Amino acid sequence: MAYKIKAEQCTGCGACEFECPNKAIKQKGDVYAINPDKCTECAGFFDKPQCAATCPVPKTCVPAF
Amino acid sequence: MAWAVQKNSAKTEYGMAKHIVYMASIGKGVTKRLAMAGGCIASSADGRSACGSAASEDDLPTEVWNKIKDHPCYSEDAHHYFARMHVAVAPACNIQCHYCNRKYDCSNESRPGVVSEKLTPEEALKKVLAVAAEVPQLSVLGIAGPGDALAEANAEKTFRTLELVSQVLPHLKLCLSTNGLALPDYVDRIADFHIDHVTITINTIDPEIGAKIYPWIFYDHKRLEGIEAARILHKRQMEGLSALTAKGILVKVNSVLIPGVNDEHLVEVNREIRARGAFLHNVMPLISDPAHGTHYGLTGQRGPTPAELKAVQDRLGEGAKLMRHCRQCRADAVGLLGQDRGAEFTLDKLKTTPVFDPAKREAYLEVVKSERADRQAAKKEAEAALNVTPPEKPALVAVATKGGGRINLHFGHAAEFQVYEVDSRGARFVGHRRVDAYCQGGQGDDNAIDGTLKALLGVSALFCAKIGGKPKRLLADCDIEANDSYAFDYIEASIIAWYLARRHQPAAQTA
Numbered sequence: 350m351a352y353k354i355k356a357e358q359c360t361g362c363g364a365c366e367f368e369c370p371n372k373a374i375k376q377k378g379d380v381y382a383i384n385p386d387k388c389t390e391c392a393g394f395f396d397k398p399q400c401a402a403t404c405p406v407p408k409t410c411v412p413a414f
Numbered sequence: 415m416a417w418a419v420q421k422n423s424a425k426t427e428y429g430m431a432k433h434i435v436y437m438a439s440i441g442k443g444v445t446k447r448l449a450m451a452g453g454c455i456a457s458s459a460d461g462r463s464a465c466g467s468a469a470s471e472d473d474l475p476t477e478v479w480n481k482i483k484d485h486p487c488y489s490e491d492a493h494h495y496f497a498r499m500h501v502a503v504a505p506a507c508n509i510q511c512h513y514c515n516r517k518y519d520c521s522n523e524s525r526p527g528v529v530s531e532k533l534t535p536e537e538a539l540k541k542v543l544a545v546a547a548e549v550p551q552l553s554v555l556g557i558a559g560p561g562d563a564l565a566e567a568n569a570e571k572t573f574r575t576l577e578l579v580s581q582v583l584p585h586l587k588l589c590l591s592t593n594g595l596a597l598p599d600y601v602d603r604i605a606d607f608h609i610d611h612v613t614i615t616i617n618t619i620d621p622e623i624g625a626k627i628y629p630w631i632f633y634d635h636k637r638l639e640g641i642e643a644a645r646i647l648h649k650r651q652m653e654g655l656s657a658l659t660a661k662g663i664l665v666k667v668n669s670v671l672i673p674g675v676n677d678e679h680l681v682e683v684n685r686e687i688r689a690r691g692a693f694l695h696n697v698m699p700l701i702s703d704p705a706h707g708t709h710y711g712l713t714g715q716r717g718p719t720p721a722e723l724k725a726v727q728d729r730l731g732e733g734a735k736l737m738r739h740c741r742q743c744r745a746d747a748v749g750l751l752g753q754d755r756g757a758e759f760t761l762d763k764l765k766t767t768p769v770f771d772p773a774k775r776e777a778y779l780e781v782v783k784s785e786r787a788d789r790q791a792a793k794k795e796a797e798a799a800l801n802v803t804p805p806e807k808p809a810l811v812a813v814a815t816k817g818g819g820r821i822n823l824h825f826g827h828a829a830e831f832q833v834y835e836v837d838s839r840g841a842r843f844v845g846h847r848r849v850d851a852y853c854q855g856g857q858g859d860d861n862a863i864d865g866t867l868k869a870l871l872g873v874s875a876l877f878c879a880k881i882g883g884k885p886k887r888l889l890a891d892c893d894i895e896a897n898d899s900y901a902f903d904y905i906e907a908s909i910i911a912w913y914l915a916r917r918h919q920p921a922a923q924t925a
Contacts, residue, residue: 361532364506367567368635395635402637403567405510 351385352398353413358406365400365410374400385413478693481610481664484553485587488611488666488694490843494819495782497551499756500558501538503575504568507561508595509631509647512709513670513700532560535574537761540768542579544759546586547768550778551817555579556589558613564596576607583770587611591668595631595647597654605661612658613696614651615668618676619686621645626675629709652690659691666694671718671726672710673700684730695730699723721872724845789819789904796910797840808837809916811909812847812870812894814878821900821908825881826853833873834909841909852885867892877908 354365359380366374366381371394373387383400390412391398401410486493507514533541546552555576557563563572576588590604591613604612618624624644631643638646658665667687669680676683684695700717702710709715718726812831814823829851835844847869850862863885870876875895879902886896900908 360505362505362507362561362567364508364561364565364567364632367506397637399635402635403506403508403632405507 350390350392351388351413352383352390352400352410353385354381354383354400354404355409355411356380356382358409360406362405364403364405368399368403370394370399383410383413388413478664481587485589485611486554487556487589488664491786491819492553494815494817495551495786496553497549498554498556499542499545499552500556501533501541501575502560503533503535503538503571504557504559504563504565505532505561506565506567507559507593508565508633509562509593509643510629511593512627512629512715513672513702515706515708515711533761535571535578538575539578539582541759541761542586543582543770544768545755546583546770546775548759549755550774552586554587554589555583556591558589558591562593562596563590564592564600566596569596569600573603573607576609580607585772585775589613591615592654593647594651594654595633596650598650598657601654601657601661604658605663609663611664611666613666613668614655614692615670616651616655616683616687617670617672618644618679619648619652619683620679621648623676623679624648627672652686655687655690655692664694665692666696667692668696668698670700671697671723673716673718673722675715677718677722677726680726681729697723697727697730720845720847720869727845785818789906792904792907793841793910796907796914799914800838800840800910806837806917808835809874809913810835810844810872811841811912812873812876813905813909814876815905819905820902821877821905822879822902824853825876825878825885825896825898827851828878831870831876832905834905836909836913841906841913863888867894870894875912877905877912 354374361376361379361381363376363381366376369383370391371387371389373384374381375384376382395402398410404410482488482492484492484496486496486498542555557572557575561568563569572590576590579586580588588607588609589611590609592615594614594616597612597614617627621641621644624647625641628644628647630637630639631647632638633643633646655665655667667683669676669683671677671680680697687695699720700710700715702708702715702717704711704714811834813821813834814825814828815821815832816823828849830846830848832843833845833847834841836842849866849869852862852866867888870889870892873894875897876889877897877900880898881889881896889896897912900912
């Protein structure tokens with residue numbers, strides 16, 4: 350149960366990093382990446398994964414599997 | 415009439431002499447750059463940017479005028495003399511607009527939302543210091559994205575940047591621009607930081623129209639769409655606007671004119687924002703191109719023509735102090751409006767710690783003070799001659815200028831022309847037209863001239879410092895009089911002198 354960020358679509362804006370309740374998102378080079386060990390898809394915090402809800406690019410924050 | 419022009423020229427020589435003395439006094443670096451500023455090197459760089467009002471000292475309360483008189487984005491007069499810079503410390507956004515795509519970056523692209531590098535607050539401070547040391551005209555630091563300055567992911571970086579800069583360069587005016595969604599939460603902090611200018615982008619006050627402009631917002635941890643999203647955005651914008659003006663903070667409202675979507679509606683927007691205390695309303699044209707990858711660009715929504723834009727601005731003329739000198743600059747623009755020197759100040763070029771010399775700025779402020787007074791006096795004198803003439807349909811005059819309120823740019827080097835309207839009431843700035851510079855590495859570019867002729871549609875005369883025989887003939891074929899006889903004179907006074915001369919020689923000069 351984890352989300353991932355499609356690096357080729359990421360604009361590097363950082364909105365997801367700020368919203369992530371698990372602090373699972375960090376900058377890697379020019380883009381952001383989700384640590385799958387920390388990601389819970391926001392279970393227990395929010396109805397929907399915050400990274401996907403705040404990301405400006407459609408279908409960029411998606412389920413990892 | 416020859417008498418009036420000659421007298422004005424004598425004055426101008428005096429002004430130029432002062433200018434040269436000043437340039438010699440502030441060091442070789444600046445002199446060299448100013449001398450180059452009209453050259454092909456400068457004009458081939460991204461020469462686009464600037465925002466503002468045609469308001470002058472006589473139209474505004476003293477306390478408002480004092481706040482904006484040196485602000486290039488808010489005062490059309492100031493944009494001839496002062497520079498602004500944006501630092502791109504706010505990459506994230508909390509809404510999506512159909513006219514925006516922040517992924518796209520190209521150094522030749524100039525429009526809001528576009529930057530070449532994102533900065534941390536500390537990097538931003540370094541960049542501001544470097545620009546302040548090199549550009550004595552710098553009077554304003556703005557945070558305008560590329561996302562939203564107050565989006566939650568950005569707000570701390572925005573305020574940290576303003577704090578760092580204001581500690582070192584307290585004379586800089588601080589500005590920020592926002593879509594308003596998060597604004598009500600930050601009004602107190604904006605006041606605490608002595609930010610005295612805020613811009614809110616408000617394209618509509620009708621949620622049904624809003625739903626056609628904003629596909630979604632991110633609010634209270636939820637992505638919201640449609641009319642519900644537009645309604646929340648509208649409510650937050652109005653709340654933030656009222657709270658800011660209640661604290662005495664100057665608020666400018668930007669509206670993007672989207673033909674067929676909100677063009678008729680902007681009159682209502684104007685009424686509402688004025689009632690809530692906004693002091694300026696800046697109506698900007700939609701920039702729409704499939705190559706930008708925006709929703710509007712890809713779906714063929716067109717932007718307005720210059721005439722359509724002017725028609726809307728004219729309708730709002732009495733109701734709002736309009737800003738026709740806005741150039742919709744990049745979120746990392748640097749320099750005078752109409753130029754962007756951002757590429758000179760990228761992080762990799764800032765190796766040493768720059769030193770800002772307040773004396774240079776003081777010297778520049780002194781020069782500007784006398785130049786402004788001189789230019790206003792020349793304008794008033796020219797206007798006095800106008801009062802006796804009967805009114806007629808206004809004529810449009812395009813001007814090639816690189817600042818200082820003077821006709822001081824070669825036709826071939828101009829990447830934009832400022833457009834003035836002149837009639838028996840005087841000469842007024844009404845907008846600018848962007849073009850591709852005609853001169854490319856010393857050669858005339860015949861492809862560029864077609865675009866220029868199109869951009870100058872409706873213009874009767876073009877004033878520049880110099881123009882070659884060929885473009886002059888091509889302009890004449892389109893009934894545009896190319897005129898370099900007012901080279902280096904003040905813009906308004908020259909236009910009025912030309913207008914009067916033309917009226918007295920109707921047979922020779924009909925355009």
